[in-house]
Amino acid sequence: MSEVRVRGRAETGLKFHGETRALRVKMVLLGSSGVGKSSLALRFSKDEFKASAPTVGCAYLTQVVCLHDATLRFEIWDTAGQEKYHSVTPLYYRGAHAALVVYDITKRESFIRAQLWLKELEKQYIPGETEVVLVGNKMDLPDDREVSLQEGRSLAERGGLLFMETSAKSGEQMNELLLTIGSNPEHKIRIMQLLERNRV
Amino acid sequence: MEEEHQDKEQSETVRCSEPQSHCSLDEPDSLQVANTISLENSSPVKLDCSTEKPCRSSSDTVKDIDSTNGPSEPEPEPEGPEGDGMSTRSSELSEVRTGEENGPSSQPQGTAYEEDQPENVSDSASTDNTLEDSSEFVVTVLARGSLEDQGEGPSSALSEASSPVQAQAPSHRDEDVTAESWRRHRKHVFVLSEAGKPIYSRYGNEEALSSTMGVMMALVSFVQSGDNTIRSIYSDEHTVVFMQQGPLVLVSVSCSRQSEQQLRSELLYVYNQIVSMLTQASINRIFERKKNYDLRRLLAGSEKILDGLLNLVDSDPSFLLSAVHCLPLASSLRDSLSQILQKAITPNLVFSILIAKNQLLTIVQEKTVIEDTRLEPADLHLLLNLIGASSAFQAGEIWTPICLPLFNPDCYFYAYISYLDPPECTVCLLLLSTDKEAFYAVADCKRKIDEGMRTQNALRSIARAQSYSASQVGVSDLRHFMYKPFDVPDNHRQLTQFTSPEMEAPYSSEEERMRLLDLYRYMHSRIHSSSRPLKLIYHVAERETLLAWVTSKFELYTCFSPLVTKASAINAITKLLRWIKKEEDRLFIRNPPKYSTTPNPSKGSRGGKGGSDRQDTTDNGFLSLL
Numbered sequence A: 001m002s003e004v005r006v007r008g009r010a011e012t013g014l015k016f017h018g019e020t021r022a023l024r025v026k027m028v029l030l031g032s033s034g035v036g037k038s039s040l041a042l043r044f045s046k047d048e049f050k051a052s053a054p055t056v057g058c059a060y061l062t063q064v065v066c067l068h069d070a071t072l073r074f075e076i077w078d079t080a081g082q083e084k085y086h087s088v089t090p091l092y093y094r095g096a097h098a099a100l101v102v103y104d105i106t107k108r109e110s111f112i113r114a115q116l117w118l119k120e121l122e123k124q125y126i127p128g129e130t131e132v133v134l135v136g137n138k139m140d141l142p143d144d145r146e147v148s149l150q151e152g153r154s155l156a157e158r159g160g161l162l163f164m165e166t167s168a169k170s171g172e173q174m175n176e177l178l179l180t181i182g183s184n185p186e187h188k189i190r191i192m193q194l195l196e197r198n199r200v
Numbered sequence B: 001m002e003e004e005h006q007d008k009e010q011s012e013t014v015r016c017s018e019p020q021s022h023c024s025l026d027e028p029d030s031l032q033v034a035n036t037i038s039l040e041n042s043s044p045v046k047l048d049c050s051t052e053k054p055c056r057s058s059s060d061t062v063k064d065i066d067s068t069n070g071p072s073e074p075e076p077e078p079e080g081p082e083g084d085g086m087s088t089r090s091s092e093l094s095e096v097r098t099g100e101e102n103g104p105s106s107q108p109q110g111t112a113y114e115e116d117q118p119e120n121v122s123d124s125a126s127t128d129n130t131l132e133d134s135s136e137f138v139v140t141v142l143a144r145g146s147l148e149d150q151g152e153g154p155s156s157a158l159s160e161a162s163s164p165v166q167a168q169a170p171s172h173r174d175e176d177v178t179a180e181s182w183r184r185h186r187k188h189v190f191v192l193s194e195a196g197k198p199i200y201s202r203y204g205n206e207e208a209l210s211s212t213m214g215v216m217m218a219l220v221s222f223v224q225s226g227d228n229t230i231r232s233i234y235s236d237e238h239t240v241v242f243m244q245q246g247p248l249v250l251v252s253v254s255c256s257r258q259s260e261q262q263l264r265s266e267l268l269y270v271y272n273q274i275v276s277m278l279t280q281a282s283i284n285r286i287f288e289r290k291k292n293y294d295l296r297r298l299l300a301g302s303e304k305i306l307d308g309l310l311n312l313v314d315s316d317p318s319f320l321l322s323a324v325h326c327l328p329l330a331s332s333l334r335d336s337l338s339q340i341l342q343k344a345i346t347p348n349l350v351f352s353i354l355i356a357k358n359q360l361l362t363i364v365q366e367k368t369v370i371e372d373t374r375l376e377p378a379d380l381h382l383l384l385n386l387i388g389a390s391s392a393f394q395a396g397e398i399w400t401p402i403c404l405p406l407f408n409p410d411c412y413f414y415a416y417i418s419y420l421d422p423p424e425c426t427v428c429l430l431l432l433s434t435d436k437e438a439f440y441a442v443a444d445c446k447r448k449i450d451e452g453m454r455t456q457n458a459l460r461s462i463a464r465a466q467s468y469s470a471s472q473v474g475v476s477d478l479r480h481f482m483y484k485p486f487d488v489p490d491n492h493r494q495l496t497q498f499t500s501p502e503m504e505a506p507y508s509s510e511e512e513r514m515r516l517l518d519l520y521r522y523m524h525s526r527i528h529s530s531s532r533p534l535k536l537i538y539h540v541a542e543r544e545t546l547l548a549w550v551t552s553k554f555e556l557y558t559c560f561s562p563l564v565t566k567a568s569a570i571n572a573i574t575k576l577l578r579w580i581k582k583e584e585d586r587l588f589i590r591n592p593p594k595y596s597t598t599p600n601p602s603k604g605s606r607g608g609k610g611g612s613d614r615q616d617t618t619d620n621g622f623l624s625l626l
Helices: A002-011 A037-046 A089-093 A108-124 A149-159 A174-183 A185-197 B008-017 B028-032 B134-144 B147-151 B155-159 B207-225 B260-278 B280-289 B303-315 B317-321 B331-343 B367-372 B377-389 B439-456 B458-464 B510-527 B566-587 B606-613
Strands: A014-016 A023-030 A058-067 A070-079 A098-104 A131-137 A162-165 B034-039 B187-193 B198-201 B230-235 B239-245 B248-254 B349-356 B359-366 B397-402 B413-419 B427-433 B478-485 B536-540 B545-550 B554-560
Touching (some): A037 A098, A037 A131, A098 A108, A131 A149, A131 A174, B187 B260, B207 B239, B239 B260, B260 B317, B260 B510, B349 B377, B413 B439, B439 B458, B478 B566, B545 B566
Antiparallel strands (some): A014 A058, B187 B198
């Protein structure tokens, strides 16, 4: 599995890199409990999948990605989806370059929550500062789907957000998600501009 | 020998062989009768007791409510499903019985002392108990988890001996609460709100238990309506302990035969763990605003933390002793670890704690903090449990608000948790700050600590550190012990600690370990009995001999092979104490070091620290998302 992933990344121009000197990208994962935020973070940072207990507070992970000529150091804030931690989450999404609002395509409730998260996020972020991506996770469970691809896409379009369905379990669409964040031509330029300011 | 700790069949036998008091064996249902209900308040009352056996002991404030239908008494029963059977008369204090206070201190040599645990004495059972009577109803319901079944007596479940806790990890939540196996759990714990809303159940889904919890609440409020507080109910097999904390009601239904006092302190741990996640102030505020708020939405995802806590409480004697177990370490190594922590500081950092194998390595405290107060063992236990529960994220760094209920129940600290030795993840660093924005600064401290550890090769030394074996003490027949010193003289007001060797053969299996812990719990309950505390007990159990001794300097529990004599046991203890004295520097943290990080020491007072950090969780964030 990890073989495939590494190759996949190489093909698409993404490469992992051990250097610490890099551009800093702060990324935050938001969404209700159990939608798979930690699994996405784990897939992203270690390319593994394992069922995890609910996150306590907020977990911080880093991952260095080599993107063409630039090296990006992703700092991932994996927040707990539980309500009791909501009071502190603004700390994590404030100043984030990318915010992934995650829902579970097999749970309509989580989709509704995602919309609340988007509203909450709107209050906090300055347009142009944060790239918001709506992520429908668990696409490996099509039989239990409650939220259609179209619904997700149109919600994203309405808000002018990026949209992606993924599976942290199978790893499907994960590279695409990274690329969406990292190298969408238009957004890449914006990210690069932002990064200029945050050069480490 | 000790009935309590015998195997199921044996205790069954003992019970049955009890005198007529056990009556009603012809009517099996009567076994479930709640024999005693103790209340907190005032004029103890004995209800319509048709039993002639005078009850021993008397705690200050207990009512005994018999379960037979009797002449009905002054107390009107306003509401509550129970009723007909419950009646009170406020005269016969002498008939009050409470459980563990009955005192066979008279059995220093510990041969069989007669069964006087409440569960086994059915003074009142000689009355004919009808099924309709209230307390039976309650216990039945507690046992069955459904109101509808009240009519028939599910006698078997309760009269059967309990099975030990099973560690069927996956799905306690999905358990069928009407099943026999559910009822047979050794210890149930329920948390509900004052409105009777289920918040947590150790086994089974709270939703499915809402009627059961409703009955519990009805009981609580029924007694409350008489300006009293229900404390416990004893039946033959079960002890039901109630505790109210603010707007929350906690209930323990146990057939572990622990003392009420012990069960109560366990419930307090559960409450404090909830407070550690939400703070007391915000719990109170939420329920002030909305009496029937469903607290589960705030605790969603935290069930594992509570489950983990209850498993630890059952298996780790730290909770029983209210003391911290530290990993034995050469004092020079411990000192150098402390120095590494001492050097890596940032403003508002208040505690730096290093943990290996779930035991404390060292703890460094902010100066002004330690001046005011100290970290309570109970708070540290909650932290350790949290770390265990968050192990799923061993790769990352965790930053989470956490309240230390005994330090200040109304404010949050911010905890930084990270493992120093990935991927093994045995050495865990815990840094507590009062500043919620301090993540990056605190994470920097971790890098410094990482470096310090690397240059000193400390991780390797820590990996070599391990607990010790009782055989190292060099006293024959000594199998195990727990030693808790009170205030080490040269540094009082430090963290209460205890030391204990590994449990080795014959206590290597889960069951045997639990059996030994149960024996310790029994000894502990005798030593700390509220009505008849003891200083020394020599207790000959079936398969081992135990000696517990409490002095002004220490509390000691020892376990010997069954062949030991009293004289040789006492001799052994003298040797053991000498050995501990010699090893003291290795076994305990002697001089917890301090650092100073508070820029403005005047803020360092207990209240000040809390206040500066207080935040209104209800207004900030989560309610807006409801």
